[in-house]
Structures are given as C-alpha cells and as structure tokens.
Amino acid sequence: MVRKEAHTHQPCVHHTNETHHSCVSLVPIFNHLEEEQMDEIMGTARSVSFKKGEIIYHAGDESDSLYIVNKGKVRIYRLSESGKEQLVRILNPGEYTGEYALFNESTHESYAEAIMNTSICMIRRTDLQHLLLKYPSISFKIITEFSKRLDQSETQTTRFATEKVETRIALFLAECLEDESNEFSLPMSKKDLASYLGTTPETISRKLADLEEQGLIKQKTHKRIEVLDLDGLLFV
Amino acid sequence: MVRKEAHTHQPCVHHTNETHHSCVSLVPIFNHLEEEQMDEIMGTARSVSFKKGEIIYHAGDESDSLYIVNKGKVRIYRLSESGKEQLVRILNPGEYTGEYALFNESTHESYAEAIMNTSICMIRRTDLQHLLLKYPSISFKIITEFSKRLDQSETQTTRFATEKVETRIALFLAECLEDESNEFSLPMSKKDLASYLGTTPETISRKLADLEEQGLIKQKTHKRIEVLDLDGLLFV
DNA sequence: CGGCTGCTTGAAGACTCTCAACTTCCGTGG
DNA sequence: CCACGGAAGTTGAGAGTCTTCAAGCAGCCG
Secondary structure, eight states: OOOOOOOOOOOOBOOOHHHHHHHHHHOTTTTTSOHHHHHHHHHHOEEEEEOTTOEEEOTTOBOOEEEEEEESOEEEEEEOTTSOEEEEEEEOTTOEEOHHHHHTTSBOSSEEEESSSEEEEEEEHHHHHHHHHHOHHHHHHHHHHHHHHHHHHHHHHHHHHHOOHHHHHHHHHHHHOOTTOSEEEOSSOHHHHHHHTTSOHHHHHHHHHHHHHTTSEEESSSSEEEESOHHHHHTO | OOOOOOOOOOOOBOOOHHHHHHHHHHOTTTTTSOHHHHHHHHHHOEEEEEOTTOEEEOTTOBOOEEEEEEESOEEEEEEOTTSOEEEEEEEOTTOEEOHHHHHTTSBOSSEEEESSSEEEEEEEHHHHHHHHHHOHHHHHHHHHHHHHHHHHHHHHHHHHHHOOHHHHHHHHHHHHOOTTOSEEEOSSOHHHHHHHTTSOHHHHHHHHHHHHHTTSEEESSSSEEEESOHHHHHTO
16 A cells, blocks of 8 residues: 655756746735736745656655645645555645645655656745745735635545545545536546545445446546536535 | 534623733744733733533634634534534634634634633734734744644544544544653543544444553543553554 | 433444456557 | 557455444433
8 A cells, every 4th residue: 555655866956037937926825916026036936847756755854945836746645654645635836835844844744746747946944934024915825825725624534534435536526526517537546536535446436336327427438527416416 | 413503602701801811822823922012912802701512603604703712622523514523623722713714704614612611812803914914923823833733634634544443543542642641531522532533432432442452551430541552552 | 319411332234445357548669 | 650568447256344223331410
C-alpha cells in the first residue's frame, strides 16, 4: 500500500519575468492587488520547474517557502501512521501549498509530487512576511481561504466518519458536476480517487457499476461520466 | 442517530470588564499584544452566557462574530448529508469558533452546544477587521493557527481514510497522555468519543476491552485509563 | 429510590477489503 | 505506425471488520 518512492531529480531552476507575473496574477490571494503591487510580489518570487513524477517536497523536509503552481498539476498526499497513503488534494494552476511548514517554521507534513511537467513559483517566508505587513488585505484573503479549506477538510472528515463508501462516491460525483452540463471527466485516476475517498480501486469499480445499474449515472468511457439522476445520486 | 435538538433558550447577556479582559488574555491570537491593546480589544467584545445544553449556533445560522470561550466547554459537531452526527472538537477556555461564517460572510457549517454552563466573548466582524488592519501581527497569529488546525484536520481525515477503528482509538489514547503520567481521564463520554472517531459506542467498548486484554492499557474506572505499553499502543 | 442515560456484551448480518486472475489502456521504443 | 510491456481498471470469491439490534447492567441526579 505504500507508494514506491519516486526519484527526486534536481529540478531545473530558471528566471523569467513573464512566468513570475502570470504566476502571481493567477492566485486569488494576490490577484486583487494593483498591477504594480503584483509586480513587486513577482520580484520576490523564484520560478522552479519539475518533471512529471518528481517529488517537490517530502514530509519531514524543512522549508521556508510558499509553493504556487504556475503550470501543471501537483498531487498532495500524506502517509498515515501505519504507512498507508492518502491523496489529500490535486493542485491546479493558481493553487498553492506548503503553508504549514511556512507559518509554523516547521517541516512539511505531506508529500507533493508533480504529476505532469510543472512550473512552480516559490515565495520565501521573509519576503511573504514583509508583504503581509505592507498589504494587510493579503492576510485577510489568506485567512478567508484557510477558513474555507478548514471547512472543506472538516466536511470531508465528517463524511469519512459517517458515510459509507457508496455515498462518498456519489457525493464526489455530484461535486464534479459543473453547471449546465450533466457530464464530466474524472479529475484523477480511479486509483487516486480510491485513495482520496479512503477506499480501494476495486470498490470504486464496483460501486460505479452499482450506480450505473441503478440508472443514476452512465460511464461513457473510463474517465467520462454522465449523471442521469442528480437527486437520486444525493439520496444514495 | 440524529441528535435530539436541544432547546435554545434566550441566553442572558451581561457586561463585565474583568470577564472581557480575562477572555481576551486567554486567547493565543491576542495575548501576545500589549496590555493596553488587549484592553482595546476587550472594549469591542460582548460577553454572553449559555447554560448547559444550550445551542450557541446552528448550521445555517448567519453570524458575524467570532466566539471565544471564556469559561466552560463547547461541543462542536456537524451533521453529514445523511443526517448522522459527528463530533468535530471540544472547545476549552481560550479556544474559539465561528471563523468560517465570519470570514466568508456566510452561514455556519457546524453546530455549537454548551456542554456545561459557559461564558463566551463575541467579537463582531467589523470590529475584528479594524483590529486586523491596525495590528497585522494578529493576522499572522490567526494564519499560523489556521494552518495548524488545517494540518490537524487533514491528519484526522487521513486516519479515517486509512486506519481501522482500533488504530484510531489507540492513536487517540496516545495523544491523551500528558507528559510524566501514564494515566489520564477521557476528555469526553464514550458516546461522544465514538462520534469523534467515526464509530459506535459498542465498538469503543469492545476495542478498549481488546486493548486491555492485550496488556496495552488498563481501564481503572469508566473514565480513567492507564497506558501500560505506549509503544505497543502505537503499533496496533 | 426510581428512572434515565450511558455503557457493556452477545449474535447476526452488512459492508468493504484482500487476493488473484483477467482485460484494457497507454506510453515507449523499435 | 505498430507492437510490446507495464500500469490501471475490472471481476469474482472469500475473509474480516464493524455495525446493528437486542438485552442487561451500571452510574448519576432528582
């Protein structure tokens, strides 16, 4: 159950201003600022690239930076006390990680792995502290964002604590639905989905088949799912 | 499984300066400030008392305040989509809640219930915003605190996702251990503990009996537990 | 002391996992 | 471009773990 440890290649480091800028302007905690203020922030950022499969940080690593995804995708996962892996979240461009080690002057509690070629902007602790003092609205954004994520995490915990697997899957599918459409592509492999939902790939397979048999969904391809009865799904 | 709804009595409202002050000085996010700054904060706070069993807020309630526990204990719980209850945390004096509704200008996602006679300090959103702008170090404290809680919540989620009940109980017991002592009292009823750990009172009973049979713990009374083999407990 | 609530214990059954075999998909290299 | 190999996904059978239901016991407050 423990994931094989991927090689950590030395990531290539380069500096490009456009990259910095696009990075900063992507992030909700910064992109409410004036153009010139974002320029100031991008001046403190450092851009780093990772190839698919590279580990960005390990649990236990020290770190003094915030990691903002500029391009690509990053997989955040944890290992439990008994060594089993759980997928915590997938980061898309504009999302960030590393806040625990950053604000607690401590080590990472999770693992971050590039699941495709990815470019990351890093902002160092000292630089960020200056920014927070200079622009209090950034702090406010961060606090708002964290309280939202705290809520999501607690919602997820409550689901694990009280719902059975089929319900957790059904709720997940319902949340994947964008407005206007009944159809979507799974945002991750079913193996990762199993890890995210605290179950096994076998169970995911079987439960999706069950939901299809009940006429609630239709699996068009392995990745693509059509929701036929959203209300029914929410009552599973 | 759905908890019977307790009556929400009109809480008695009173104003006492000592109460305010002790409240503010209890809280890690404020008590690093100067005496006079804490006085300023306590000037904006409002003190409210709740009797044992009273509901402080419901999921869905609107709210524009931070709730800081001054005296007593508060039980924070959530209802899952299917109506089952999960205990999220117990607040002791100096701890606070209500941040989600506060910072997202939204409604509460959880329930808060006084489990003994409790006195609460409330700080309104507008007042808090002024404080955050005036004293950026408060923002920094809050961000640090939230990232810590986020980590705890994700650790808990990972445990639910990957560990079986016996392991979750063992880890919980290990965390209850204070330094120097092998013995402690459970911080809540076994019914609440079951809810917190995502299981049933019956299973808690049985697993504690199992752990005792394995020679890892000893149940001295219903509330009091002695840990005989901490390492063994962590390897369950 | 009564009654309520919480706790414990037993038995049955549901749900999910594990293991194993097979199929499908996809990227790589020839 | 096709073929290959490995990973991901599916399906079946069996085994565990945990819940549910039921009944009895214990502790606590009026």
